Amino acid sequence: MPCTTILVGKRASNDSSTMISRTDDGHFDVKKLVVVEPKDQKKKYKSVISHVEIDLPDEPLRYTACPSVDLSHGIWAATGINAANVGMTATETITSNPRILSADPLAVYKKAQKRGEKDVPGGIGEEDIIVLVLPYIRTAREGVLRLASLLEQYGTYESNGIAFNDENEIWWMETVGGHHWLARRVPDDRVVIAPNQFGMDEFDLDDAFGKQETHLCSADLREFIAENRLDCNQDGKFNPRNVFGSRRDSDHVYNTPRAWFMGRYLCPFSHSWEGPNAEFGPESDDIPWSLVPDRKVCVEDVKYLLSAHFQGTDYDPYIHRDTGKRGMYRSIGINRTGVATVCQIRSHVPDAVKGLEWVCFGPTTFDALLPVYTNVPKMPAYLANVTMDVSTENFYWASRLLATLADPHFAQTVQPLERYQDRVMTRGRQLVLEYDKKMADSGDFSLTAEANDALAKMAKEETAKILNQLTLIASEQMKDGYDRADN
Numbered sequence: 200m201p202c203t204t205i206l207v208g209k210r211a212s213n214d215s216s217t218m219i220s221r222t223d224d225g226h227f228d229v230k231k232l233v234v235v236e237p238k239d240q241k242k243k244y245k246s247v248i249s250h251v252e253i254d255l256p257d258e259p260l261r262y263t264a265c266p267s268v269d270l271s272h273g274i275w276a277a278t279g280i281n282a283a284n285v286g287m288t289a290t291e292t293i294t295s296n297p298r299i300l301s302a303d304p305l306a307v308y309k310k311a312q313k314r315g316e317k318d319v320p321g322g323i324g325e326e327d328i329i330v331l332v333l334p335y336i337r338t339a340r341e342g343v344l345r346l347a348s349l350l351e352q353y354g355t356y357e358s359n360g361i362a363f364n365d366e367n368e369i370w371w372m373e374t375v376g377g378h379h380w381l382a383r384r385v386p387d388d389r390v391v392i393a394p395n396q397f398g399m400d401e402f403d404l405d406d407a408f409g410k411q412e413t414h415l416c417s418a419d420l421r422e423f424i425a426e427n428r429l430d431c432n433q434d435g436k437f438n439p440r441n442v443f444g445s446r447r448d449s450d451h452v453y454n455t456p457r458a459w460f461m462g463r464y465l466c467p468f469s470h471s472w473e474g475p476n477a478e479f480g481p482e483s484d485d486i487p488w489s490l491v492p493d494r495k496v497c498v499e500d501v502k503y504l505l506s507a508h509f510q511g512t513d514y515d516p517y518i519h520r521d522t523g524k525r526g527m528y529r530s531i532g533i534n535r536t537g538v539a540t541v542c543q544i545r546s547h548v549p550d551a552v553k554g555l556e557w558v559c560f561g562p563t564t565f566d567a568l569l570p571v572y573t574n575v576p577k578m579p580a581y582l583a584n585v586t587m588d589v590s591t592e593n594f595y596w597a598s599r600l601l602a603t604l605a606d607p608h609f610a611q612t613v614q615p616l617e618r619y620q621d622r623v624m625t626r627g628r629q630l631v632l633e634y635d636k637k638m639a640d641s642g643d644f645s646l647t648a649e650a651n652d653a654l655a656k657m658a659k660e661e662t663a664k665i666l667n668q669l670t671l672i673a674s675e676q677m678k679d680g681y682d683r684a685d686n
């Protein structure tokens with residue numbers, strides 16, 4: 200599923216938190232934000248897509264999830280934070296190449312073709328991974344190890360990148376073919392940018408096969424590379440992107456331009472991004488997987504990047520003047536995003552309130568990012584009670600309506616929408632500060648549920664106001680708008 204991922208290490212963030220974020224860019228998937236209690240986690244899991252059946256461990260943790268409302272194609276839980284304050288987002292669909300996929304084929308479901316044959320289950324994939332992993336881990340590193348064991352046993356039917364974070368660490372994991380994988384701890388002072396392409400451009404195999412401090416991989420990865428003659432690197436330096444990744448023309452339209460825009464925003468001074476002598480351009484294959492940002496990164500920066508449409512460049516699809524480049528690259532903010540989240544694990548606050556999940560439904564360019572506490576028994580109805588029918592009574596459909604109204608009238612709606620997004624962010628932060636203090640002073644951390652109710656109520660109020668405003672703007676722009684003065 201095409202998505203965009205941003206990971207922010209604790210020394211790269213403004214408040215010493217770790218952040219993992221992703222847009223879930225399905226085919227207009229209807230999403231909700233829920234809490235899954237241990238009693239509701241099944242003991243046996245069966246995938247709809249691959250038909251694989253997996254027994255699950257006892258004693259799962261409570262966790263949040265953003266599943267699809269229509270479960271006919273599976274759960275697709277997307278993202279969440281569990282009761283141990285471990286966040287996870289799965290998955291960033293990534294690229295591979297024929298050399299890898301022939302050496303270790305994807306584990307694809309095979310339906311019986313004739314009488315007497317049996318169906319052959321496939322592996323695990325984006326539909327499944329959150330449910331299979333997040334309830335059973337207590338650190339980000341444990342997340343890598345649990346998922347690795349599942350990949351090695353069952354395989355995967357697609358190429359994916361998966362992020363995990365806890366209070367101190369972020370780990371990024373990428374699958375290699377059907378059963379292999381590698382993972383890196385994100386350096387604390389760096390931001391990772393991942394746009395649907397195999398990303399890692401450095402990997403310490405000696406550490407992965409030695410102390411395993413910041414690198415992990417399949418136990419036979421070295422042999423797998425050597426036996427299949429997969430290494431395309433020169434001069435003895437191991438760049439996994441050259442081995443496992445892709446260099447297609449389509450990457451230069453769909454993937455690398457997004458990495459270029461994010462790098463350009465994060466490091467405007469320490470690297471050059473434009474002009475004849477630029478280090479990196481929109482179609483560069485060597486844009487770094489991670490960067491030390493020129494200034495500390497906050498949630499607002501992550502939201503800006505996840506909403507980006509190449510603003511300030513000739514590639515912006517909403518730009519007035521057309522130089523022949525308008526809309527030529529796939530933007531980060533896209534019409535079919537179902538949900539985008541930032542899983543933030545905070546330091547310097549009690550364990551009960553470390554986890555904040557920032558959620559944005561619908562196309563990120565137009566919609567607001569709302570924080571909620573994750574240590575709660577359930578989410579407010581405005582976030583959780585979503586049906587397949589359009590309604591202004593929940594945040595998903597209200598956000599989708601906003602985007603539908605605003606897109607054809609971008610010039611007239613961009614300022615009201617910017618003010619709306621800032622109001623939700625400002626009032627959301629105010630409520631989090633208020634309840635952080637209230638809970639720290641009282642020791643009553645059950646107030647997280649009350650705080651979420653207040654946050655949802657605020658979001659509903661602000662969203663109703665902007666819907667009213669945008670409906671009037673769109674109505675005034677209708678093509679059948681005549682009055683007597685038009686004679």
